[in-house]
Structures are given as C-alpha cells and as structure tokens.
Amino acid sequence: MKKETHHECCAHHGHHHELVIEGLSAAYRDILALDKISMATSCGNRVALIGPNGAGKSTLLKAIAGLIPRKSGEIRWRGTSVKKWSREFAYLPQREEIDWSFPITVRGLVNMGRYPQTGWWRKFSQEDQAAVEEALKSLDLKELEHRQIRELSGGQQQRAFLARAIAQEAHVLLLDEPFTGLDRNASILLGDLLEKLAGEGRLIIASHHHLDSVPKLFDEVLVLKTQQVSFGPVDSVLTPALIKETFEV
Numbered sequence: 001m002k003k004e005t006h007h008e009c010c011a012h013h014g015h016h017h018e019l020v021i022e023g024l025s026a027a028y029r030d031i032l033a034l035d036k037i038s039m040a041t042s043c044g045n046r047v048a049l050i051g052p053n054g055a056g057k058s059t060l061l062k063a064i065a066g067l068i069p070r071k072s073g074e075i076r077w078r079g080t081s082v083k084k085w086s087r088e089f090a091y092l093p094q095r096e097e098i099d100w101s102f103p104i105t106v107r108g109l110v111n112m113g114r115y116p117q118t119g120w121w122r123k124f125s126q127e128d129q130a131a132v133e134e135a136l137k138s139l140d141l142k143e144l145e146h147r148q149i150r151e152l153s154g155g156q157q158q159r160a161f162l163a164r165a166i167a168q169e170a171h172v173l174l175l176d177e178p179f180t181g182l183d184r185n186a187s188i189l190l191g192d193l194l195e196k197l198a199g200e201g202r203l204i205i206a207s208h209h210h211l212d213s214v215p216k217l218f219d220e221v222l223v224l225k226t227q228q229v230s231f232g233p234v235d236s237v238l239t240p241a242l243i244k245e246t247f248e249v
Contacts, residue, residue: 017078018042019064019172019203024073026056026063032226033059036073039222039231043171043203046194048214048234050207051224052247057207058094060224061174064205065091077172090165091174095157095181100150106160107145110135113167135166139193155186162193173197175206179213191217214238 024037034056041047049057062068064075066086075082082089090113113135114128124132136142139159144152149160158178165173178194179187194217198204208214214221214234221237223229229246230237 020076022074025071026059027071035227037228043201046198046204046218048208048218048221055224056226058176065174088171090170092161094176110163110167113164131167135163139163154181172203177207
C-alpha cells in the first residue's frame with residue numbers, strides 16, 4: 001500500500017483532512033483555562049491564536065497535542081479521535097521552555113523526529129535517513145547539521161525544530177509563539193517558511209501576539225479570552241471593534 005505523503009495530505013482522495021474541536025474545556029486544578037472552544041479547519045491553512053495573556057492559547061495547543069487532559073469536549077482529525085493520529089502532530093514549545101544547553105547537534109535534533117515512527121531503539125532504515133536528509137535540505141540546514149543547537153541564532157533554532165517536525169512527517173504543526181525573539185529578517189524568513197509548509201498541505205496553528213502581522217502570516221484566526229470570542233478568516237474576524245473588545249482591560 002502506498003504511503004501517504006505531505007503533498008497528498010491536503011487533497012487525498014479529493015478531500016481535505018479536517019481538524020474539528022467541539023466544546024473543548026481544560027483546567028489546571030480548579031482554574032478553568034479554556035471554556036467550550038469549538039472550531040474546524042483543514043490542512044493547507046495557517047491559523048493564528050490570539051488573545052491577551054492567560055487567554056488559553058498555549059493551553060489549546062497543548063490540548064490538541066495531547067500534552068494535557070481535557071475537562072470536556074472532543075478533538076477529531078480525519079473524522080476520528082485525535083489520539084489515533086498523534087504521530088501526525090508536532091508541538092513546538094515557546095523558546096524559553098527549551099533547554100538550549102542540551103548537548104545535541106542539529107542533525108541529532110532532526111533525527112529525533114523519526115522516533116515516533118521507529119521507536120527509540122530500532123536502527124534507522126534508509127527511509128528514516130532519507131526523511132532526515134530531506135528535512136535538513138528543505139529547511140536549508142545542511143551546512144549547520146553538525147552545529148550544537150545552542151550555537152544557532154533564534155531563527156536557525158526555529159528552523160531546526162521545524163525540521164524535526166518535517167522528519168516526523170507531521171501533518172499538523174502546533175507552534176507556541178514561534179516569532180517571539182526573532183529579528184525582522186528571521187521573522188520574514190519564518191513567515192515565508194510557514195507559507196511554504198502550508199502550501200505543501202500541512203496545517204499550521206500558532207499562538208501569536210503581533211496583531212499587525214496576522215493578516216500577512218495567517219489565513220484564519222481564533223480569538224480567545226478563556227472562552228472563544230470569534231473564529232474565521234482573518235479579514236472578516238480581526239476588526240478594530242473585536243480587537244478592542246478582546247484586549248481592553
């Protein structure tokens with residue numbers, strides 16, 4: 001049976017793979033972090049999560065990734081429970097949550113993307129090696145493959161983690177504030193890269209706090225304030241009135 005590739009993700013058998021969230025709530029102990037979130041989107045889209053600090057953006061990403069339990073609600077991918085497809089989801093935490101002193105090279109980090117496919121102890125196959133090579137080349141990291149991750153610039157570090165997700169053959173990329181701390185050039189390069197990855201049929205969902213750049217970087221936006229304020233195409237959702245309503249103290 002032919003293995004499905006990223007490029008087929010968006011149009012496999014003539015339809016889009018859809019991520020559906022229905023009535024999702026999540027809490028940390030007794031504190032409600034997300035309350036009844038419902039949305040649906042499909043691969044090929046770039047979705048921004050915006051809202052004030054503490055609105056639930058990181059919580060939603062972690063809930064989709066299966067890193068925290070849900071209090072209620074459902075998350076489905078390809079029509080069934082998201083848990084069945086966990087290998088197709090890659091979560092990239094905020095940069096300050098990563099131990100950059102960990103002694104690993106760029107290639108070593110990208111190799112880790114294959115572990116969900118191979119397990120920790122099985123020897124890499126030719127297919128695994130090819131997936132790693134493709135990821136390094138597609139994110140322009142071949143010249144940096146033996147560099148320690150702590151030696152990279154912020155933009156290069158983000159590319160290395162995205163390369164790990166590509167090697168994993170992830171269809172859904174969950175990115176927590178990926179543009180934070182990047183200079184202007186690195187931000188432009190990352191924006192172009194996310195557009196390319198979405199164009200290849202991946203679904204990208206990212207928390208983001210620079211409102212001015214949302215229309216250029218994203219197709220859809222989910223506005224959060226613990227509860228769902230609005231969801232839809234950026235140009236119809238992100239109005240001055242909604243921004244004022246969401247961010248006023």
